[in-house]
Amino acid sequence: MNNLDFLLGGPQGGGLETAMNILSKTFVLAGYGFIAEREYFSNIVGRHSYIHARVSARSIPRSLRYPVRLLVASDAETLFTHYMDLSEEAVIIYNTEDSTRSLSDIPSMEDQTRSRIITLLNGENVEPRVDSLVRYLEESKHVKTIQLDFRKILGEASRIRGIKPNVLGRYISSIIVGSVVVLTGLDKNHVRRALERVFTRRPEMVEDNMVVLKLVEAEMHEYSGFLKLDVPDLEPGKHMVLSGNDAIALGKIVAGVRYQSYYPITPAADESLLLERYMNIDFNGVKGSLIVIQMEDEIAAVTSAIGASLTGVRASTSTSGPGFDLMIEGLSYAGMNEVPIVITYYQRGGPSTGQPTRGAQSDLLSAIFAGHGEFTRVVLSSGDHMEAFYDVVEAFNIAEKYQVPVIHLLDKFLANTIATIPLPVLSEVRIERGTVVSESVKSYKRFSLDHVVSPRAFIGRPNIMWYTGDEHDEYGHIVEDPEIRRKMYEKRLAKYNLIKKEVDTRFKYTYHGYEDPDYILIGWGSVKGVCLDAIEELRGKGIKAGYLNVKMLWPFPSEVEKYLKNPERVIAVEHSYEAQIRILVSIATGLRIHRKIIKYTGRPITLNELINAVEKIVSKKTDEVVLTYGA
Incomplete structure (x- = not known):
């Protein structure tokens, strides 16, 4: 078997994230490509959570797809929620104690979801009980069902290892991991190595998990290698597996x-939590401390980052939609005072609190046009984890070289997806800090009109300077003179042309696919992976397609117009209602894109539904397809 698509489901706080962490490392250590996305409710414990994953022996997966071949359910809710996601001859692993559970026995399920599932089951004459559902799946889809007695396995592990009963529930993730390892025939040495990385300096946890794995193996011995994967092509040790949050943190x-501020908010907080683990750094022989501070709110987060930047350190803050709304006044202040800061902006479902743990791309126009008045800002996006790593560095280079705020626009899907990437090449990383004045200058003009980008000095160094929120002269003193106002205004906005001219093309956009395509998909951010896989699949269906990955969203790169000469052949793909990239293209180029494939349920676009949507548009059946698949 070259590829395996699978789901792991259970209650929030039930160990699924740990299971994903262990399995991802195990597969990659064994040489397989791996990708997984985590979906969860915005509560701490109890509500339904699941991991959607794909592992490949032949390539590094870039997207997820349905149906899945394996479902591991640690509770009954998972079975009811995801039974429709199964392929023919799939495998289900579930807890023996859930066999007699009814749909009505699940208090954590939303009433709307319960009603929808009951309607579907009634249509198939299936009683809303686990045992009835399992029989239906065995008969209709020839599904192989495997019961595991979770209580028995954990009890035996407790007897062997002396695990206290009050913490046994933590080892449900070990049962989940063990069942996947047994079915796929993975070498247990790779599992041990993965456990040693997850539970660093906790050898007892490694041994506990290995005991549970052996117990699961004993219970499932007849299914060992039932979904065995082919020998992988990827060279072990040449790749790493990490989340989008991790990629950004490492890039920083x-x-x-040297300074990161934040106020906890989903899905941004994990980035700062990782940075807190590396607050003393020795990078390439350069030693320095990284200060990470949790502020009292997002207003304090952005203003403290501005203050840190004015002292000369590279400073950033991370947030999501509601937090960014609070940062806008600080963003305007940075624009007026030409302060180089980076705001890492992870989008989620809005407006207001919206869907705190679900994904979206609906904040594009907000990021570009937020703030009163006109000032230069740069908005960058990243399409995958590798891009995110390198783009972070470029975000700081742009911020300091042109003395502007940079917004790095990401989303929940990238943040909470674990993916395999090649090891970054650090020799390719370049650091540009712009023109800096280090010596004492008589009558130093911080905002000198002799330059579009004035030489920058740092607070606390010999030169004296003034920063206010008001219009100012070259020294920073408040003025309202119309001539100075005009010159300062034009100076700040002239940076746009410099940025458009000087930023490397690879940070503006990338194009993939045929040079003479029948259709071009245009998008930005995390839709990149599924779009790239889609154009490959469409080739086999006789459709020549390309994908235009827009990376510098503002100032919009005029170079992409050459791909948009025939707008009737362009299809926008985005997680929003309007497909806001169409609006942006129209503003920047005057071209109008009519066709769009959109999804705004908070769940990621999967390969199957994207391919079907493109085929509908190509066959002239519609100009718009709204995607809805996913629990």
């Missing part, structure tokens, strides 16, 4: 960030 460390 390499970029030389």
Whole structure:
């Protein structure tokens, strides 16, 4: 078997994230490509959570797809929620104690979801009980069902290892991991190595998990290798597996960030939590401390980052939609005072609190046009984890070289997806800090009109300077003179042309696919992976397609117009209602894109539904397809 698509489901706080962490490392250590996305409710414990994953022996997966071949359910809710996601001859693993559970016995399920599932089951004459559902799946889809007695396995592990009963529930993730390992025939040495990385300096946890794995193996011995994967092509040790949050955090460390502020908000907080683990850095022989501070709110987060930047350190803050709304006044202040800061902006479902743990791409126009008045800002996006790593460094280079705020626009899907990437090449990383004045200058003009980008000095160094929120002269003193106002206004906005001219093309956009395509998909951010896989699949269906990945969203790169000469052949793909990239293209180029494939349920676009949507548009059946698949 070259590829395996699978789901792991259970209650929030039930160990699924740990299981994903262990399995991802195990597969990659064994040489397989791996990708997994985590979906969860916005509560701490109890509500339904699941991991949707794909592992490949032949390539590094870039997207997820349905149906899945394996479902591991640690509770009954998972079975009811995801039974429709199964392929023919799939495998289900579930807890023996859930066999007699009814749909009505699940208090954590939302009433709307319960009603929808009951309607579907009634249509198939299936009683809403686990045992009835399992029989239906065995008969209709020839599904192989495997019961595991979770209580028995955990009890035996407790007897062997002396695990206290009050913490036994933590080892449900071990049963989940063990069942996947047994079915796929993975070498247990790879599992041990993965456990040693997850439970660093906790050898007892490694041994506990290995005991549970052996117990699961004993219970499932007849199914060992039932879904065995082919020998992988990827060379072990040449790849790493990490989340999008991790990729950004590592990129900031390499970029030389010395100050990170944040206020906890999903899905941004994990980035700062990782940075807190590396607050003393020795990078390429350069030692320095990284200060990470949790502020009292997002207003304090952005203003403290501004203050840190004015002292000369590379400074950033991370947030999501509601937090960014609070940062806008600080963003305007940075624009007026030409302060180089980076705001890492992870989008989620809005407006207001919206869907705190679900994904979206609906904040594009907000990021570009937020703030009163006109000032230069740059908005960058990243399409995958590798891009995110390098783009972070470039975000700081742009911020300091042109003395502007940079918004790095990401989303929940990238943040909470674990993916396999090649090891980054650090020799390719370049650091540009712009023109800096280090010596004492008589009558130093911080905002000198002799330059579009004035030489920058740092607070606390010999030169004296003034920063206010008001219009100012070259020294920073408040003025309202119309001539100075005009010159300062034009100076700040002239940076747009410099940025458009000087930023490397690879940070503006990338194009993939046929040079003479029948259709071009245009998008930005995390839709990149599924779009790239889609154009490959469409080739086999006789459709020549390309994908235009827009990376610098503002100032919009005029170079992409050459791909949009025939707008009738362009299809926008985005997680929003309007497909806001169409609006942006129209504003920047005057071209109008009519066709769009959109999804705004908070769940990621999967390969199957994207391919079907493109085929509908190509066959002239519609100009718009709204995607809805996913629990």
